[in-house]
Amino acid sequence: MEQLLIDYKQILSDYVVNRKEETLYNGQNYVRQLIQKNVAPEDVINIHRKAVEEIYTELPDSLSHAYDFLIEVMVQYGMKTREHQSLLIQKEELRIEMEIAARIQNILLNTTVPKIDQLDIGMISEPIRKMNGDYVHFLFDEEEDYLSIAVADVVGKGVPAALCMSMLKNGLETLEYGNNDPSYILQVLNRIIEKSVDDGMFVSSFYGRYDVNSSILTYGSAGHEPALYFNSKENAFCDLECKGLLLGVMPEVKYSQSNIRLEENDFIMIVTDGVTELRDCDVIDSRNLLKEIAFSIRHLPAQEMCEKIYLELQRLQDYNLEDDFTIVILKK
Amino acid sequence: MKSLLEITINTESDIIAARQIARETSNTIGFDKVDQARIVTAISEIAKNIIMYALVGVITIEILEKDNKKGISIRAIDRGPGIVDIKSVLDESNLKGLGAGLPGVRRLMDSLEIESDVGKGTRVYMEKWLR
Numbered sequence: 001m002e003q004l005l006i007d008y009k010q011i012l013s014d015y016v017v018n019r020k021e022e023t024l025y026n027g028q029n030y031v032r033q034l035i036q037k038n039v040a041p042e043d044v045i046n047i048h049r050k051a052v053e054e055i056y057t058e059l060p061d062s063l064s065h066a067y068d069f070l071i072e073v074m075v076q077y078g079m080k081t082r083e084h085q086s087l088l089i090q091k092e093e094l095r096i097e098m099e100i101a102a103r104i105q106n107i108l109l110n111t112t113v114p115k116i117d118q119l120d121i122g123m124i125s126e127p128i129r130k131m132n133g134d135y136v137h138f139l140f141d142e143e144e145d146y147l148s149i150a151v152a153d154v155v156g157k158g159v160p161a162a163l164c165m166s167m168l169k170n171g172l173e174t175l176e177y178g179n180n181d182p183s184y185i186l187q188v189l190n191r192i193i194e195k196s197v198d199d200g201m202f203v204s205s206f207y208g209r210y211d212v213n214s215s216i217l218t219y220g221s222a223g224h225e226p227a228l229y230f231n232s233k234e235n236a237f238c239d240l241e242c243k244g245l246l247l248g249v250m251p252e253v254k255y256s257q258s259n260i261r262l263e264e265n266d267f268i269m270i271v272t273d274g275v276t277e278l279r280d281c282d283v284i285d286s287r288n289l290l291k292e293i294a295f296s297i298r299h300l301p302a303q304e305m306c307e308k309i310y311l312e313l314q315r316l317q318d319y320n321l322e323d324d325f326t327i328v329i330l331k332k
Numbered sequence: 333m334k335s336l337l338e339i340t341i342n343t344e345s346d347i348i349a350a351r352q353i354a355r356e357t358s359n360t361i362g363f364d365k366v367d368q369a370r371i372v373t374a375i376s377e378i379a380k381n382i383i384m385y386a387l388v389g390v391i392t393i394e395i396l397e398k399d400n401k402k403g404i405s406i407r408a409i410d411r412g413p414g415i416v417d418i419k420s421v422l423d424e425s426n427l428k429g430l431g432a433g434l435p436g437v438r439r440l441m442d443s444l445e446i447e448s449d450v451g452k453g454t455r456v457y458m459e460k461w462l463r
């Protein structure tokens with residue numbers, strides 16, 4: 001503290017005499033040192049007061065008392081400053097924890113897109129925050145020639161959504177055989193989510209089972225937005241409507257399922273609401289936009305289509321998408 | 333003992349009286365103006381907590397001497413509702429902690445200890461030594 005006072009007194013007395021900009025600049029650099037050394041605001045006032053008292057030896061007592069007053073006031077201020085500093089440290093600790101959690105989630109929810117001769121599959125899933133609230137699960141049963149696809153979206157974002165997703169993944173893994181009916185799978189998943197996850201935590205899910213030999217996709221939906229089907233013969237899109245309650249709302253829910261046969265160059269796009277709930281754009285417009293983009297690049301492989309759509313929507317939204325973003329494309 | 337001073341805390345004017353005694357005592361011990369302000373702020377916060385949570389309590393101020401060093405201790409005792417989770421009131425990331433201002437008070441002093449029995453009351457003891 002002694003040395004700090006000597007330095008401060010020097011700068012202050014310089015300034016009082018010459019009033020140069022340079023001295024003010026030095027003063028700010030000096031204070032930066034104090035901040036680094038965690039010197040409290042009330043200590044800074046005290047240094048100033050001592051320096052003033054040493055420079056002007058004949059100060060009136062009342063001025064000295066005024067400094068006492070300022071110190072007293074600044075103690076409260078200092079308490080708040082330190083509170084703030086320690087909150088910043090804690091925030092940094094949380095950030096590190098979060099990064100580790102995100103890495104673990106990536107490993108846990110990692111999906112590999114299966115390679116099948118008869119079907120071209122593409123996928124993109126980008127979280128808006130560190131943790132992803134969307135999840136895609138593929139299962140290819142080679143013996144039975146069935147491919148299963150689940151696309152799920154937790155209502156909510158961040159850590160709670162991620163934890164809920166791990167639950168869903170476990171559920172899907174215990175059901176691992178490809179030829180289960182989508183309506184049955186959704187019914188079981190609903191039971192798992194309803195029992196084990198907090199009230200107010202819901203999941204929307206599309207579930208499809210593709211029969212590689214007959215090219216028939218059987219699909220069901222739990223409150224998920226309709227997948228888009230592109231019919232290449234008619235050059236037109238249509239929605240794969242399928243009604244069903246969100247997972248986790250009620251204990252015993254029955255789900256329906258429908259079939260569609262894919263012809264050459266037909267494709268199906270399964271998306272989460274991060275793709276269709278764009279800023280300044282209602283869902284219908286967003287879906288039309290999605291169809292336009294997809295139509296213009298329909299000749300590309302499924303994976304490239306997914307990536308191009310993501311880039312284009314990002315560009316249109318000024319690189320500021322607001323939700324987890326997932327697209328799966330199945331193309332015959 | 334001459335160096336022991338006791339103040340009953342019940343109203344806002346008691347807080348001011350406690351501050352006054354703390355300031356005079358810390359000045360006598362030889363604390364500089366900044367540390368005096370810190371000690372007074374600490375006693376002020378603790379006294380405010382007494383009025384807010386326990387309505388009434390007693391604060392004792394004592395001059396400490398040990399190995400040629402001098403210091404001050406402040407002890408606050410009340411028969412209020414007590415603190416259920418002491419860790420949380422000392423935890424800065426917890427809003428309860430910030431509410432009672434204890435993490436800040438702990439930094440103004442050298443040490444701060446809390447003991448509490450739920451339904452029976454709270455005892456706070458803090459020290460600050462002359463450097």
